[in-house]
Amino acid sequence: MQQPDPEQLKQFEDSLSGPLLTPESADYDEVRQLWNAMADKRPAYIVRCQDRADVLASLNFANHYQMEIAVRGAGHNIAGNASCDGGIMIDLSLMTDVEVDAGARRVYVQPGVTLGGLDAATAKHGLVVPTGINSTTGIAGLTLGGGFGWLTRRFGMTVDSLVGAEVVTVEGGIVYASADEEPDLFWALRGGGGNFGIVTRFDFEAYPLADQVLAGLLVFPLEQAESILKQYREQVIDSPLECNAWVVMRHAPPLPFLEESVHGTKVVILALCCTGDIEEGKAWAAKLEAFGSPVGTHVGPMPFDQWQQAFDPLLAPGARNYWKTHNFTELSDEMITVAVDFAEQLPGPECEVFFGLIAGKANTVATDATAWPCRDAKVVMNVHARWQEPTHDGSCIDWARALFRASEPYASGGAYVNFMTDDEGGRVEDAYRENYARLKAVKRRFDPHNRLHLNQNIQPD
Ligand SMILES: Cc1cc2nc3c(=O)[nH]c(=O)nc-3n(C[C@H](O)[C@H](O)[C@H](O)COP(=O)(O)OP(=O)(O)OC[C@H]3O[C@@H](n4cnc5c(N)ncnc54)[C@H](O)[C@@H]3O)c2cc1C
Known part of the structure; x- marks a missing residue:
């Protein structure tokens, strides 16, 4: 990477609407943090973009000095690719506008929006x-990885609701991708991750x-897990699409509705959410409760x-x-x-x-x-090892x-790229299965030199 001199840096800073942070800035250490403390990186520059022009300027600046580029939304990705050592973090987390066109059932979302921000904006209109x-x-x-949650059974993956995206390309252009305009790019954005450009607006x-x-939780002792999982397989997986339940096996957190004697014991939890008729949901929940003897x-x-x-x-x-994941x-x-x-053995x-x-x-x-290819998957497993002290790295990762x-x-x-860690680069081709060849072709067109490679990387050549 070439270094800009102070005058060039000043010019760049003056061209931005949002702040430019360096390791000397007061809030640098706070802003560079990612969700996963395993990823502790120190970019040379962080641009806290306010708008599309800041994104474009940052990309041009990074290209000019051949800097490593990391793109950050809310910084949650387990692989920690939203930051880098020594390059530039293009931080989109201040771009948080959501515009709802209730009549057309369209929502226009900036890339720093969190799921909570989106839910709050759509709920006002009775939409989701x-x-x-x-x-x-x-x-x-x-969204760029696929996206699933409580409503996926009923409405599909998040990418299935994406109708368009505004993208700043690596070469400094601005394109709109949809079914009618740049359809290959639109296809690739729906699961292909941050490989193809920087999205400055998602249209849903x-x-x-x-x-x-x-909604709520049914908590059973782990001794009942085998029986509960078998009943789950037989009675939940094919139940009405308005009903969803996920299975979690872990130590019981100190939740207020659990007796203190249960806290910290190993449990299997059915977390459920029914978005149809409430009374029918209650009957469904009662059926799940009868899978065992809840604590x-x-x-x-x-x-x-x-x-x-x-x-x-x-x-x-x-x-x-x-994390480790399978479908x-x-x-x-x-x-x-x-x-x-x-x-x-947690x-x-x-x-x-x-x-x-x-x-x-x-x-x-x-x-x-869509680029997200796992259309045969009914259940996604995530093995979520989580701990506080570096001394536990070995035992948790090994497990x-x-x-x-x-x-x-x-x-x-196949595999869900959003659940893959930074040591799983070799798994990307398998993750995308038969869609990988087309993804490579789109990558060749939009990022032939692989400038955007801090992601689950699709290599152009
Ligand atoms: C606590 C937690 C709960 C989760 N729950 C779910 C869940 O229920 N369902 C689910 O599907 N996933 C879930 N995930 C996984 C989640 O989808 C991924 O971690 C996702 O990458 C988070 O997006 P982000 O913007 O916060 O991530 P970031 O780390 O900011 O970004 C991830 C990557 O996306 C790319 N990127 C980000 N923004 C842009 C952009 N605007 N343009 C181009 N590229 C960009 C970059 O390559 C970046 O490295 C969860 C993750 C966590 C930590």
């Missing part, structure tokens, strides 16, 4: 965009959603955006995290045994194994319709890798 389950996650990274279709959903339940009607924040305290930034078209007896065995109080249910509308879309390896024979192939 299907995204993920944690309100502080960024819409940008989530939104869907009507009732004021209240039925605590907390289910009731609430606004959807409130439920979206339920897991925020357990997923706060600043901890050390390491499944079915949960075999063998797979259930493997998952429960590893849950019995290496720490914050580690968990979860199964997120996506079976439904996402499976009705053709594999080659996650061992469970990943043991479950590989039962997985259905």
